[in-house]
Amino acid sequence: MAEIRLENLCFSYDPNVPILEDINLVIDKPELICILGANGAGKSTLMHCMNKLSTPTSGDVYVDGKNLKEYHLRDLAKIISFVPHQEESTFSMSVLDTVLMGRIPHSGNLMTSDDIRIAAENLKLLEMQAFAMRNFDELSTGQHQKVMIARSLTQEPKIMLLDEPTANLDVKYQMLVMRMLRDVARIKNITVITICHDLNVTAMYADRVVMLYNKGIYADGSAAEVLTKENIELLYGVECQVMDIQGRPHIALLDGDELDSHIADLYQSISGDAESPQESEDQ
Amino acid sequence: MRIGKNKTIMTSDADVSHMYSEYRASRAKKILAIIVLIAVLLLASIYGLSVGSYPIDFIDVYNIVIDHLLHLDDPLSSTDERVVWNTRMPRLMFAIVAGAGLAVAGAAMQSMMKNPLADPYTTGISSGASFGAVIAIAFGISIGSTSAGTTILAFFFALVPATVILLLSTFKKTTPSMMILAGLSVMYIFNAMTQYIMLVVDSETMEAAYQWTIGTLSKSSWSTLPIMLIVVVLGSFAILSMTKYLNAMNSGDNYAKTVGVDVKRIRIIILVLVSVIAAAIVSFTGIIGFVGLVAPHITRIFLGSDNKLLIPGSLLVGAVVLVVCDIVAKLFTTTALPIGIVTAFIGGPMFLFLIIRQKKEVW
Numbered sequence: 001m002a003e004i005r006l007e008n009l010c011f012s013y014d015p016n017v018p019i020l021e022d023i024n025l026v027i028d029k030p031e032l033i034c035i036l037g038a039n040g041a042g043k044s045t046l047m048h049c050m051n052k053l054s055t056p057t058s059g060d061v062y063v064d065g066k067n068l069k070e071y072h073l074r075d076l077a078k079i080i081s082f083v084p085h086q087e088e089s090t091f092s093m094s095v096l097d098t099v100l101m102g103r104i105p106h107s108g109n110l111m112t113s114d115d116i117r118i119a120a121e122n123l124k125l126l127e128m129q130a131f132a133m134r135n136f137d138e139l140s141t142g143q144h145q146k147v148m149i150a151r152s153l154t155q156e157p158k159i160m161l162l163d164e165p166t167a168n169l170d171v172k173y174q175m176l177v178m179r180m181l182r183d184v185a186r187i188k189n190i191t192v193i194t195i196c197h198d199l200n201v202t203a204m205y206a207d208r209v210v211m212l213y214n215k216g217i218y219a220d221g222s223a224a225e226v227l228t229k230e231n232i233e234l235l236y237g238v239e240c241q242v243m244d245i246q247g248r249p250h251i252a253l254l255d256g257d258e259l260d261s262h263i264a265d266l267y268q269s270i271s272g273d274a275e276s277p278q279e280s281e282d283q
Numbered sequence: 284m285r286i287g288k289n290k291t292i293m294t295s296d297a298d299v300s301h302m303y304s305e306y307r308a309s310r311a312k313k314i315l316a317i318i319v320l321i322a323v324l325l326l327a328s329i330y331g332l333s334v335g336s337y338p339i340d341f342i343d344v345y346n347i348v349i350d351h352l353l354h355l356d357d358p359l360s361s362t363d364e365r366v367v368w369n370t371r372m373p374r375l376m377f378a379i380v381a382g383a384g385l386a387v388a389g390a391a392m393q394s395m396m397k398n399p400l401a402d403p404y405t406t407g408i409s410s411g412a413s414f415g416a417v418i419a420i421a422f423g424i425s426i427g428s429t430s431a432g433t434t435i436l437a438f439f440f441a442l443v444p445a446t447v448i449l450l451l452s453t454f455k456k457t458t459p460s461m462m463i464l465a466g467l468s469v470m471y472i473f474n475a476m477t478q479y480i481m482l483v484v485d486s487e488t489m490e491a492a493y494q495w496t497i498g499t500l501s502k503s504s505w506s507t508l509p510i511m512l513i514v515v516v517l518g519s520f521a522i523l524s525m526t527k528y529l530n531a532m533n534s535g536d537n538y539a540k541t542v543g544v545d546v547k548r549i550r551i552i553i554l555v556l557v558s559v560i561a562a563a564i565v566s567f568t569g570i571i572g573f574v575g576l577v578a579p580h581i582t583r584i585f586l587g588s589d590n591k592l593l594i595p596g597s598l599l600v601g602a603v604v605l606v607v608c609d610i611v612a613k614l615f616t617t618t619a620l621p622i623g624i625v626t627a628f629i630g631g632p633m634f635l636f637l638i639i640r641q642k643k644e645v646w
Contacts, residue, residue, distance in 0.1 A: 051541055052540065053537050053540060053541070072543075073540060073543045073544065073545055074543030075543075076543070077541060077542050077543035078543075080541070081541065081542075082537075082538065082541035084535065084537060084538055087534060088397070088534055088535035088538070089397075089533050089534045089535070090393075090397040090398065090399065090459075090533060091393070091394065091397075091399075091533055091583065091588035092588060093530070093587055093588050093589050094309070094587065094589075096302060096306050097530075097587070097589050101527075101530055101531055101534065101542060102542070104527050104528075104530075104531055104542040104543060104544070105542055105543040107527075109523075109524060109525075109526060109527055109591070110591070113303075116303055116306055117299060117303060120298075120299045120302040120303055120306075121299050123302065124298050124299055124302070129298045129299075129301070129302055132302045132305060132306070133302075133305050133306070133309055135587075155542065
């Protein structure tokens with residue numbers, strides 16, 4: 001298990017338009033942490049600042065007490081792994097070869113028997129053993145996510161970062177992936193930090209929720225503490241009801257007045273007509 | 284090992300062992316395919332040595348080659364021996380080394396740039412080298428009595444497109460497509476300058492310069508082979524040592540960084556290596572298109588996209604393709620048809636076939 005600490009972190013592409021301001025965050029437990037925020041809130045940027053894909057404008061990131069700036073990429077790769085939003089390979093390899101890429105920070109140019117065993121064990125962990133010799137391109141989106149998680153685990157990290165691993169997945173696969181991530185955190189004793197959009201799936205599985213709003217961390221705590229009606233309505237600008245089901249919050253989004261007003265503004269800006277097409281048809 | 288309902292790890296080595304065995308078996312099959320490729324190359328080479336305006340029996344060629352390899356100090360006594368060893372063998376070796384080098388360069392560029400169209404030709408490196416060679420010929424630039432001036436200028440100008448691509452990636456966040464487009468732009472500029480030089484020189488110089496622009500094996504000789512051979516062998520070994528980085532870069536720069544790859548440094552090293560390999564080949568043979576582009580795609584059909592197998596496989600396929608093209612040039616034409624024309628004739632339809640059969644829409 002490793003500790004990651006963000007101190008007074010700021011990030012901007014343009015000095016006049018800050019993306020993140022004065023972020024302070026300590027993550028030091030092997031648990032599933034979900035980062036929530038509206039589109040453009042800086043979730044991916046925050047994650048990229050944790051593994052050197054982006055350099056903070058100011059402030060510091062410490063991993064196991066050592067400043068990120070002092071880490072060589074290869075040494076950092078032995079501590080932090082990353083699952084991108086989607087696999088970008090142009091020429092796809094077999095599933096097992098894809099997972100074996102996770103051994104790059106640890107191995108020489110040739111993979112050892114141990115490397116292959118570790119990769120195979122992680123494929124098995126994610127119940128993908130039947131697909132080991134299939135081409136990565138032949139799999140479904142959900143299976144792609146599982147292979148990428150297996151590849152990330154094969155890196156044997158202490159911290160796993162995932163950029164929207166449940167995007168484009170149906171509800172069952174979203175639940176499956178999040179359940180696996182929570183279990184992996186517990187079983188392998190690693191910290192799993194993931195960006196999420198689905199509030200209910202987050203509420204169901206997250207051990208800790210970090211909510212980004214207005215360039216900073218607005219709320220940080222358990223799902224019940226963070227996923228409140230007030231926070232959600234402020235963050236996304238939609239009305240909702242929050243219920244308690246089996247000790248976890250359950251969020252029902254409402255097609256209420258705030259959304260009506262937003263949609264009306266949108267239609268007015270397009271056609272000068274405040275009525276939505278659906279409403280016009282109904283009349 | 285899997286996660287059960289009770290959140291404990293259950294070990295079941297049978298599945299892991301099965302995956303391990305399957306993986307080893309798949310690797311063994313691919314290594315067998317590489318051995319078959321070596322056999323095909325040897326057979327094509329011996330057949331290539333027997334074909335020409337002075338036909339020699341296939342078995343006789345085999346005996347001459349084996350006999351001479353076993354007794355290197357013995358003088359070449361018969362006409363057959365002299366034709367095989369002094370005329371055809373250097374040409375064959377040029378075809379093997381040039382085909383192998385261009386294919387390795389193409390495979391490395393395609394993985395590094397994540398672009399199936401990348402090769403020394405489409406990135407302008409070959410055009411740069413050809414321009415350097417044409418300048419040396421047109422203005423009589425030589426070092427002593429050797430053709431080293433042509434080689435050095437070809438080397439120098441081959442590095443220009445690579446430098447442009449690197450500079451572009453320093454000033455602007457470049458996508459793989461942008462790198463290819465930058466290479467194409469430089470290629471058009473070099474082609475225009477080459478054509479202009481050919482217009483203003485006398486007809487004899489123009490003919491010599493023209494040879495560089497279409498690619499030929501007619502200048503093959505034992506004396507010039509070592510330079511090309513050493514550069515291609517060392518360059519290929521250097522690229523082979525970086526195959527795991529190429530695999531990671533194929534998954535995108537961001538992913539490659541997160542597994543510890545210094546993407547910028549590796550990209551510079553690969554571009555320099557590819558430029559040096561291409562320059563060494565083009566400075567002796569001129570521009571031979573399509574081999575660097577097509578050979579890696581053919582190899583992927585048999586060996587997949589893991590660069591650990593793709594690079595050595597492409598090396599062999601590139602050599603086979605160029606040896607076969609040279610055989611075709613000698614079999615079907617009475618004149619010494621430049622190899623660049625044959626590779627384009629064969630490589631064009633072959634590339635069309637590959638485009639049609641592709642499973643993933645990467646083009």
